[in-house]
Amino acid sequence: MNSSNSATANNKITSKLARGIISARWFILVAFVIALTGLGFYINQFRIDASADTLLVKDNKLYIQTQVADQTFNPQEFILLAYQPKGHELFSRQTFDDIEMLSARIKQIDRVEAVTSIINVPLINDTSALTGDTSVDSLTWENQRYSPAQMKQLIVGHPIFTDLLVNRQGTATGMQIVFKDNPELVRINNEITNIQKKVLKGEALSEEDNARIASLQQQADPIRQQLTETRKQEIAQIEEITQSVATRANTYLGGAYVVGQHLIDIIKSDLMTFGSAIAAVIILLLALLYRSFKWVFFPLLSCSVSVFLTMSLFGFLDMRTTVISANFVALQLILTLAVMIHIIGSYREISRDNPDFSQRQRIIATLEDKLSPCFYATLTTSVGFGSLIFSGLQPVVAFGWMMLMSMLITMAVSLLLFPALLSFLPASKETTEYRFITGFLAATRKLSLKAPLAVSAAVLALFVVAALGISRLNVENSFINYFDTDTQIHQELAFIDREFGGSTALDIVLKLDDENADGEVVLNANTVAQLQLAQAAIKAFEATGSVTSVVNFTELAKQLNGGRPLTEYELNTIYVLLDEKVVNQLVGAYFSEADNTFRISTRIQDTTEGLNRQQFMDQLNSDLQAVGLEKDQYQLTSLFVLYQDILSRLFDSQIKTLGIVYAVLAVVLFAIFRSIKVTFIALLPNVLTTLGILGVVGWAGISLDIMTITIAAIAMGIAVDDTIHFLHSYLQGMKSSDGKTATAGSESAFGHSGLAILFTSVIIATGFSLFGFSDFLPSVYFGLLTALAMLFALFTDLTLLPALLNRFVGNRKSAKAE
């Protein structure tokens, strides 16, 4: 079918290449064996680094500001353990005993520095406690054995401990497990921050600076990895310890580090589970479609080789998989397979048409037919992934690079190794294709031939409606909502989030003039008043959980002082009289005397209904200014701001990546088909597919986040493969016919590529939809939406594309004349 037409320069090259590949089959085989054994060593170094930290964009101002604030206030790493009694009163002997026991056991964990709980914090009734002989430190339950009623009176509504050690309703108590810093890591981080600080002053980093940072990062890396491992063990240990009270109380573990740890666990297990599940589905579908051992074994072997090589390469290059890129195994399996299905389809057709061909002839004919469309198809897929490099979001950029590399490997495996392997097989008879499938294809072909304009209009209208959903797109990011609501992880995190002051940290760092006119007091009344105003403004939001700063201490002092405010001198007197160490412990995290800076620390409740994070940030900024702060007097820092910064760039980034994909694909398509008209026609179904997917995301109310933002570009990259195969066959069919008729082109396209397109789409869609079973919602969305994108692409490629080709490219008149 394909070799009869006049050989163009392109075809000559293709056929030369095809022959070359077969001649060099031994060489190819050996090369792959060498690559496998050579790189294979590094597969052990393949790492998953799924900490929430990897989601951050690190070279910007906000990140450095956050680092500087951490350096100044040195907030310690902690996780929260909540204890909620099942049958007994919260303030009871049983609770105190349980907490005492849990604390003692948790404290034995190496890295735990302290366990702060209601039984070991000083509880003060009035000011006499501060001036008497007894030291404040001894006014704890542990020392005083207060009665349950006294404890209740002392703790519920406490200005400092509410939201931290007791929930607002007084039905559960929290234990703050504080971990020791790793001094080496702190030193390295400080050094890095000190270099990066330059950026805040508007200076650029020199070559030397960057080199120094890189070498410091390298030093820090093993420590960080060790830390991740240790944290994992610690969480397991704590969970085991809490089991001992499981009969009497519910316990919940939460906090940023716990979220991070759960992310790592779920991604690791997803990588394994869905990698193998997709492999299984692939086997099943291949067996079903081709009913032949070799068409199961060899594609699978090739897929495994490409995944193995890619993982080894990532190990060798020390590229780490993050939350975003964790799906690469599934992606690569499917993409490699897609290429091979086209090759297999062509091979089977050639074998059936020319049963007397030798294996060598069959493969050469297959390659001549499929080498260029397959090459272009993988190229366009690479363009889809490559566009992510320009997203401006570090983790997405890294994902783009990783997928580019895996596409290179996929190309090599499917176009070199796979045919080389096949050439060692004997030529055998191929099974026929299913009737109902070919029947279906014939029906759509006729429809698009008969009424090209009507079909085009209908498809267009359909997608316009879908695309309207784009206006409903929103951006949100809630780590807790990443986990399925039915999972225990979600329930634990949500409990801590709701009852114990939120999850994602947001710090407000204020630089205030902190001396009174006489210069006698460290903290003057105006400063405290300003802080109080800021804190009240922050607290007014429903989404802010615990809010802590120096103000909580002045509130406590006021409460102890019979509800009367202190004077600034009295406050200073307390400050002077307290032990320096105690001062540091109490307010060191909120007030830096040396830098004149204050920190109001809050955690945002991710479970807040209908929280619009961008609006929250805008309102917070305007409220802070409404209470009298100048813009340059405060900074918002910490995780929440960093994530929000990423979210605020998502729309831009989405538009930019899609724009690049459209533009580059237009160029590639033009290079392949050398016609503006064809390029436009080829592009249209794919543009519709991506807009349709974004529309569905909007209609479904799914938030765009750093994970879902990658879907559109990826979908485009994959979907365009089908278009290229279809177009290629169509044009070849048209050329081979006398009058360059649409009928001939359409027949060739549907008969030749239609089946392969259908198969790949079904396999890819089925494979990705498996992610629907994940507990990790970004994976669910990713899987289902990509599957949907494939079906959209299949639909447009079988309806709109042929309709447009028939109407605008194929010669309809001569078709009738024939």
Next chain:
Amino acid sequence: MQVSKSSALALCFLILGGCASAPQNTAKSTAEVNSVQAPKEPELASELARGEKVTVQTSQGPIEIEPTVVAIGDGGQPGTEQGGEPVYNDPWEGFNRAMFSFNNVSYRYVLIPLSDGYKFVVPGVVRDKIGNAFDNLREPLNLVNNTVSGEFSHAGSNLGRFLINSTIGLLGLFDPAEAWFDIAPQKQTIANTLQDYDITSGPYLVIPILGPSDTRGAFSTLTEGFVHPVNYIADPPERYQLRMFDGLDDFSEQSDIYQQLYDQADDPYIYFRNQYIQGQRRDELFELSDSEQQNNE
């Protein structure tokens, strides 16, 4: 000698929270503007710092904030002291500074060593009981002051406490009135009484040995020196010893604090003066809300 008694009163304001006390204010005349160039602070924060509740309109609706730390000077009623730093009414600074230095030397070389000795000899629990006893001796004076001020229920408390603590409480060594009968102390000095009659505090005044006060406070202290109930239960020589003992008892709790504060201040005179005046003005401003609270209870 006699005066050493109420160094307690003077240093009382070092205790955080200060004792409830003191006069109704406004010294319009001699306000010496001590504050240097006031740094420009936003309006809301200064209002709050002057002890006013403020309400701010935010995106989440109006929020009301009550002060936790205040700086109120002698500049007048809240609202009249616009922006800037508190004003301190200290026309006699020359004299006051001299007296302050004299006091400091006395504290360092006489009172503190004495009170250290006292602390060394008398254990904490006993010091506590002795404190109770002296507080008990004060009750009749509180009673008179409360009666004159028209605070009859407080006066009733004074009477009840005096009767209970002097008898069951073993001459006031213990405080069963509060522990068993829930009768809280209601201290009232002559200064409080004068304040109730709208006598203003007058300029700042450092009293020998007793330290920071004002004209009204000084009058109160001196008068109380003569009418203190101790005068009626002992003959002169013992009496003076007892009074001194009383002062020492209070001072022993404060001497460490005094030294620490003195050492950390850039200008100790200013530090103690401002602390005293701010505490007084705060007490005046928040007394009302305090009694309102009691009424609500």
